[in-house]
Amino acid sequence: MVRIQIKKELVKSPLRDLLKIVKELKGMKTYPFNIGDPNKFDFDTPEFLKNELIKAVKERNGYYSEAEGDMELRKTIVERENKKNNASITEDDVIITQGISEGLSFIFSSLIDSEKDEFLLPGPAYPSYIQYIKFFGGKYATYKTDESDSWQPDIDDLRKKINENTKLISIINPNNPTGSVYESRIVKEIVNIAGEEEIPVLSDEIYDELIFDNTRYEGTSSIAKDIPVIGLNGFSKSYLVPGWRLGYMYFHDAQNQLSRLKELIKSLARNRLSACTPVMKAFVGIYSKPRDHIEIINKKLKDRAAFAHKKLNEIEGISAVKPQGAFYIFPKVELNGRWKNDEEFCIDLLKNTGIIFPYGSGFDPVYGKDHFRSVILPPVEMMEEAFGKLEDFMKNSK
Numbered sequence: 267m268v269r270i271q272i273k274k275e276l277v278k279s280p281l282r283d284l285l286k287i288v289k290e291l292k293g294m295k296t297y298p299f300n301i302g303d304p305n306k307f308d309f310d311t312p313e314f315l316k317n318e319l320i321k322a323v324k325e326r327n328g329y330y331s332e333a334e335g336d337m338e339l340r341k342t343i344v345e346r347e348n349k350k351n352n353a354s355i356t357e358d359d360v361i362i363t364q365g366i367s368e369g370l371s372f373i374f375s376s377l378i379d380s381e382k383d384e385f386l387l388p389g390p391a392y393p394s395y396i397q398y399i400k401f402f403g404g405k406y407a408t409y410k411t412d413e414s415d416s417w418q419p420d421i422d423d424l425r426k427k428i429n430e431n432t433k434l435i436s437i438i439n440p441n442n443p444t445g446s447v448y449e450s451r452i453v454k455e456i457v458n459i460a461g462e463e464e465i466p467v468l469s470d471e472i473y474d475e476l477i478f479d480n481t482r483y484e485g486t487s488s489i490a491k492d493i494p495v496i497g498l499n500g501f502s503k504s505y506l507v508p509g510w511r512l513g514y515m516y517f518h519d520a521q522n523q524l525s526r527l528k529e530l531i532k533s534l535a536r537n538r539l540s541a542c543t544p545v546m547k548a549f550v551g552i553y554s555k556p557r558d559h560i561e562i563i564n565k566k567l568k569d570r571a572a573f574a575h576k577k578l579n580e581i582e583g584i585s586a587v588k589p590q591g592a593f594y595i596f597p598k599v600e601l602n603g604r605w606k607n608d609e610e611f612c613i614d615l616l617k618n619t620g621i622i623f624p625y626g627s628g629f630d631p632v633y634g635k636d637h638f639r640s641v642i643l644p645p646v647e648m649m650e651e652a653f654g655k656l657e658d659f660m661k662n663s664k
């Protein structure tokens with residue numbers, strides 16, 4: 267018998283854990299509405315980008331890059347963030363990661379020194395935030411985002427949730443799982459609180475190109491000015507390359523208050539050597555290359571969001587706020603004693619219909635409970651079929 271004993275608990279994945287049940291549903295048609303991966307539906311990586319990658323591979327870019335990322339790509343990112351979001355950063359403030367996911371593990375592993383260390387997240391939030399914080403031994407609290415106000419952050423609640431152990435205030439905008447786009451005045455209030463409390467802001471903007479219905483959006487750095495912001499972004503979603511694994515973080519930090527954290531993260535990055543060099547090369551200068559695919563995605567998402575919103579609200583026992591950005595809708599379900607909780611509802615639904623929805627409490631046990639998340643990525647016909655089955659299931663469960 268080996269001698270290792272591990273006290274750590276398994277990391278949960280509310281987006282993928284239900285797939286174990288899918289394996290038991292031998293032969294049943296399933297609807298993979300659980301994962302925010304456009305390439306699983308009728309979206310594909312733009313041709314020019316595929317060619318850039320082929321070129322980068324052929325041009326002998328198979329080496330390890332600098333740990334912080336290819337310098338040319340960091341220049342591209344600096345230009346974009348300084349122009350689009352009024353950030354004040356140089357190449358030294360950018361670290362290229364294998365998706366934002368790697369960035370999150372760098373940040374939370376670096377910042378968690380004791381079990382008291384606490385992080386303020388939007389409730390509900392993208393599950394990896396919660397899971398990494400727990401795994402690295404820290405705590406999290408969620409501030410309310412208000413369903414009756416299009417899932418905008420509730421500033422009074424956010425203020426109440428700050429304590430002396432709070433190390434970061436996190437914003438996910440546009441939001442996963444609610445599809446909400448935060449109003450600038452609300453982001454401004456969050457940033458002001460962060461300034462008063464001397465806490466940096468962590469701003470995840472991975473969906474910042476995917477906004478529909480002319481909704482106004484402003485990046486956090488453009489609002490924060492002299493308050494330190496760690497910005498997170500990546501190419502998975504807006505460039506339709508989730509499997510290429512490319513993201514970045516940047517430190518918008520005029521007074522260098524986060525220099526220790528930045529150096530710690532760079533030291534971690536050195537130990538994993540490099541992000542994928544050919545993929546980085548393919549993205550050099552990306553913002554001056556074709557962008558028509560983004561318009562096409564947004565047009566499709568706008569129509570699909572409208573359909574999902576209308577259809578789901580027609581089903582008795584289900585209500586949903588219309589998403590303004592990202593890939594998701596986060597409906598509420600009346601459990602009415604029929605199911606113990608949202609997890610049981612999603613499992614029962616999956617076993618009976620083949621529809622895979624992650625359960626809401628996986629995004630936050632407080633503000634996510636009694637909800638589920640659906641992607642709005644599938645073509646309307648596929649959503650029509652799946653939501654029709656959901657409707658029958660709700661009727662039969664009365």
Ligand SMILES: Cc1ncc(COP(=O)(O)O)c(C=O)c1O
Pocket residue numbers: 302364365366367368392438442470472499500501502508511512513
């Ligand atoms: C809000 C948010 N942040 C980060 C990620 C991770 O993205 P990636 O690691 O592909 O950059 C996702 C993926 O769904 C997300 O929704």
